[in-house]
Amino acid sequence: MSGIIRLKSSLVIGDDSNSVSILGQTAPGGGILLTIDQTNDELRHTPLVAKQTHDVIVRHLRIRPRLPNSVKNVHAAVIENSQRVYFDHTSMSWATDENVSTYSNTTDITIANSIFAEGLNKHSKCTLLGADPRVPQNITFWRNACISNNDRNPDNNHYGKSCIEIVNNVFFNARSEWGEVFSQYPGGTPISYVGNYFKAGPSTVEKTYAIKWQNVESAGQPQIYESGNVLWAPPSKSLQLLSPGTDQFVVNRPPCPLAVDTLLAAGEAYEEVRGQSGAFPRDDLDVAWIKDMGAQGERGAGRMVVAPGEIPAIKEAHAYGDEDFDGMADSVEEKFGGVVGVNDAWEPASTDGSMRFDQFMEWLSQERIAGRYPK
Template identity: 65%
Template sequence: MRLAATYLVTFTFIWLEAVGFTQAANAASDAFPGAEGYGKSAQGGRGGAIIAVTNLEDSGPGSLRACIEAAGPRNCVFRVGGTIKLKRTLIVRSENALVSILGQTAPGGGIVLTIERPDKKGKNTLLGIKGTNDVIVRHIRIRPQLPNTVKNVDGLVIENSQRVYVDHVSVSWATDENISTHADATEVTIANSILAEGLNKHSKCTLLGSDPRAPQKLTFLRNLCLSNNDRNPDNNHYGQSCIEIVNNVFFNARSEWAEIFSQFPGGTPIAYAGNYFKAGPSTNDLTYAIRSKDAAMVAEPQIYQEGNVTWAPPSKTIVTVAPDTERFLVSSPPCALSVTAIAPAAKAYHDVRTRSGAFPRDSLDRGWANDMGPEGEKGDGKMVSEPGQIPSMDTGAAYRDDDQDGMADSVEARFAAKPGVNDAWAVTTPDGPAHFDEFMEWLSEERIAGRYPQ
């Protein structure tokens, strides 16, 4: 298999010939080995360019923005770690589809996105995925540093897009939602992420049903919503949607946990399975884990719930289903669950506490995991009105990649790849994943384990 390389400034573009690209694309249809949920078919930059992010500037050659705004299938591979101070929103648009942002490649403490000064045009959301398709985002921290007087600051927004997979991100201090989907966002998975400390007075974890125009397919899986006042999560969808909230931990909400509106034709169909709702210091004395909202209801929701657990100290109570919501319960999921291996809520609690968020974890994520406390025991935490400090980070040294295929030369043989050869998209077996996909999933697990290749 012959590869042709093209170089532009500090970026390296590695393209496979048409035959090789087709072979690699057909070899593995999942976003990455082990991907789950409705977003698992996201292709990201599979088969395309390997673009090195070589600096922490807001824009220009070698920046993350330059990689995101490029065209064609591509993979943003970080050769530097640290904090990127944005001047305006990073946006993946229709012309920038087919991109993977692979934060697990960053050396040292990884990558943080922040914004410190309000944009005059109000473009203060840090990362937007808008009107596009096939986007993968992994192991990125998103921490705006704007006061709560600056409205509508989301951490990450997925809008009018399909086949999107967000995995192992950590988002905090938004003045709107930490993560949200808007309009016709479908075939989306948000997984293994920490969504913490949305700023009061508008402290929100996630809004998954914001002004849709058609049925959607959304998976919210193994995430931690911590110390957000409400929208843990908020859902509002058309009938015939497939919405699944599986194996998440919702900790220290104040007034509202899962909120279900039903303001679109057909009513919201939704499944909650194996989630853990845990009261914290900020939680009201009486709350309801799953509650339907009557406001502007046009049809009855269909709510399935199974294996969900609530825990509260003796002074507080969480009722799993609000009494006025019980009439909307159904005996089976409105859609067959796309996540087939659902863990018991207690195991999900452990998994989320030890494996959610971007890795390597910074002191903030470690602190929030500690705040949860052990399963079945009292935790800590608080609501906040101002952003905290972003910890200083070790920049580290990137792994050696002399053949510029995005993989560490030192471990390529593990995946049957050849050091010195640009063979990112070659496959070992006709139906197997490409070497690059295997390496990136291995590297994700290595980062979770606290290791990084040389």
């Protein structure tokens, strides 16, 4: 199956549906897109919600709500009160609140290799990673692109003893606020910014800051570690790393060990994000947003928007052959130690001890990114 799925209400991965994988790399043709384009009486307008669940994987999925900016509290995706959730190679846009957010006691979360673009003004936000928690959290935001969102690029507000890491991302064309750090919970937010590229664009105000402590109802002092971050702005604008008063909370080592084991220089991360982020194959929107970023050290394009755009058509195609219904393509099953005609995807693979199905899914993801699949 491939194409546009027009939901009437939120698709919820709930407490009775844990250990769920939505693997868009298996879709033929141009892949899968979720949208909601009409209101409902229950006000469930966020296309994808993971709520009170655990062990969830979402990959190669586009999520683009298409509701006017007068409809409040529309996210593309929300992770609420959940554990061990992994969003990878997704693309989200046109939310009237954050494009993606975590809420409540949500921990052990990774959001990676994704594009979050054009949140709708007047409440245009990239991501809120700490909303109303009651416990420490572990959250990794890694190799993503936040493009043409007003603020919350990202927004963080966590308990002490959390492990929050913002690593190797590109933050482009924010308007007024970039990385915002609140300290409204006991202990203050511990956070690491490593190897990110902050780039001003046409919509960016004349003077702003990449990392800003927000002294609002503070209950503790944040611990802010920063290393290897790069900033670029055209001559007419000023983008500085730390806002006044933020430097007093900078520490000389990460508040907790980084979970990311492969760190890139910010320039390398910029190229990695340009070439590898988002759901593949990229649709025309993602292609345009990545083009807006432009080359390092050069002006980009982009704009703030107040209404959703049009969703490009998604190419249809036949799914790969799988006569034994084990989820693996018969044409390459032997590559992973499987036997065509036998439902054996959950046996150990021929190398490294992981399951055949897992190895096949990772291979399939890489094939899509490289443009070799689907054909």
